[in-house]
Amino acid sequence: MSDMTLHHDHGHGDEHGHNPAQAHQFENMEQQTECYITGMWTFLVTEVMFFGALFVAYTLYRWNYKFDFYNAHEHLNVMMGGINTMVLLVSSWFVVMAVQGAQLGKRNQVLAFLAGTQLCALTFLTIKYFEYSSKFADNLYPGVGFTTNPEHVHHANLNHAQIFYGFYFGMTGLHAVHILVGILVIGFLMMKWYRRHPSVVNDFVYTEMVGLYWHFVDLVWIFLFPLFYLQANPFPPSVGGH
Amino acid sequence: MASKTPLQHSHHVVPTSTYFLTLCALTILMLATIGASYVNFPGGVIVNNLIALAIAFVKSFLVIWIFMGIKWATPLTRLWAVCGFLVLPLMFIMFEDFFVRGNEVVPAWEARDSSTLPRQLNAEDANKQAPAAEFGLRPHG
Numbered sequence: 001m002s003d004m005t006l007h008h009d010h011g012h013g014d015e016h017g018h019n020p021a022q023a024h025q026f027e028n029m030e031q032q033t034e035c036y037i038t039g040m041w042t043f044l045v046t047e048v049m050f051f052g053a054l055f056v057a058y059t060l061y062r063w064n065y066k067f068d069f070y071n072a073h074e075h076l077n078v079m080m081g082g083i084n085t086m087v088l089l090v091s092s093w094f095v096v097m098a099v100q101g102a103q104l105g106k107r108n109q110v111l112a113f114l115a116g117t118q119l120c121a122l123t124f125l126t127i128k129y130f131e132y133s134s135k136f137a138d139n140l141y142p143g144v145g146f147t148t149n150p151e152h153v154h155h156a157n158l159n160h161a162q163i164f165y166g167f168y169f170g171m172t173g174l175h176a177v178h179i180l181v182g183i184l185v186i187g188f189l190m191m192k193w194y195r196r197h198p199s200v201v202n203d204f205v206y207t208e209m210v211g212l213y214w215h216f217v218d219l220v221w222i223f224l225f226p227l228f229y230l231q232a233n234p235f236p237p238s239v240g241g242h
Numbered sequence: 243m244a245s246k247t248p249l250q251h252s253h254h255v256v257p258t259s260t261y262f263l264t265l266c267a268l269t270i271l272m273l274a275t276i277g278a279s280y281v282n283f284p285g286g287v288i289v290n291n292l293i294a295l296a297i298a299f300v301k302s303f304l305v306i307w308i309f310m311g312i313k314w315a316t317p318l319t320r321l322w323a324v325c326g327f328l329v330l331p332l333m334f335i336m337f338e339d340f341f342v343r344g345n346e347v348v349p350a351w352e353a354r355d356s357s358t359l360p361r362q363l364n365a366e367d368a369n370k371q372a373p374a375a376e377f378g379l380r381p382h383g
Contacts, residue, residue, distance in 0.1 A: 034316045034318060034319060037315065037316075037319050038318055038319050038322055041319060041322045041323050041326060042322065044323075044326060045322070045325070045326030045329065048326050048327060048329060048330055049329055049330075049333075052329065052330045052333050053333065055330070056333050056334060056336065056337075059334070059337075060337070060340055063337075063340075066287070078276065082272070082276055085272050086269065086272065089265060089268045089269060089272065090265070092265075092268075092305065092309050093261060093262070093264075093265040093309075095309075096256070096261045096308075096309050097258065097261060100255060100256065100258065100261070103255045104255060208311075211309075211310075212310055215305055215306075215309050215310045218305060218309075219302050219305055219306070222298050222301045222302050222305065223298050223302070225272075225275075226275050226279070226294040226295070226297070226298055227294075230275060230276060230279035230294055231279070232279050232280075232287045232290030232291065232294075233282075233287065234286075234287040
């Protein structure tokens, strides 16, 4: 019992440097931070399951229709996908630098690196726009208007190519929605930092939580890129690809 | 301002060099995965796929371990993160069912008569019907 009292005093005694960001139900800032970070990870775990189910479905269909998926994937632009991968990796680095700035209380560092992250996010979406445009131009969006021209799907079975593009638009589209949400959340965080709002200035954990979300978005793309853009040729040498 | 300093420093602050080296490693791995996809490895395309996935796992480990700070996290957070990503491989257990079946999982969207299912799942006979089709063995037959 005396132990608890000791901790209690440590957490709430103002003479020991009480942080105004600490909520009354927590013993100290360490406990509060751990609680917040664990809560954020709980959300990320649900996201792993959310995207995980799509990855399982994609793997299954790719296994079944590997030749058609390979042919259909030749329409994708590896250069654009690669640049987007690099953009997201750099944006992840910007975010960790912003979190480091928040830990050290360096407002300018936080704002500069978060602005860099926003720039990367917008670059990503711009490249995505050009990628999607070229698919729409060839009627590769799944549905009744799906192309009947075998050239557009590089001579894959049209139904299976449509499944491939269903996964392509579904998974990269869902990822792009996460980027959009990230832009909003980071923008909100930047506004708080710009106004020196006590909630972010006194406690780095909010910046860290937004950072964790952004890293997760990067993680998803780390798997999307090789699975969609970098398919190796499954045809035996006697047959060859189209 | 003075009162916040000790509390701001209660968390491990990672040096910039660590973050920058991680970014360099991630960049090299990204270039490696692009290059590896164009190489014909002995053992066929499955080796390409395994290499691509292995590189993706190393990249994701670097992001989770360094960028997401699991290396310096409390045991509870670390347990949460590890368990979360263990769920993903567990989901793939369902493949034991699919991989023992020779036919396709779903029929095409056309009417049954115009469907080419089940097709042979190899390159040479990609547009022919499977031998079982002549005996009426269709997924929804």
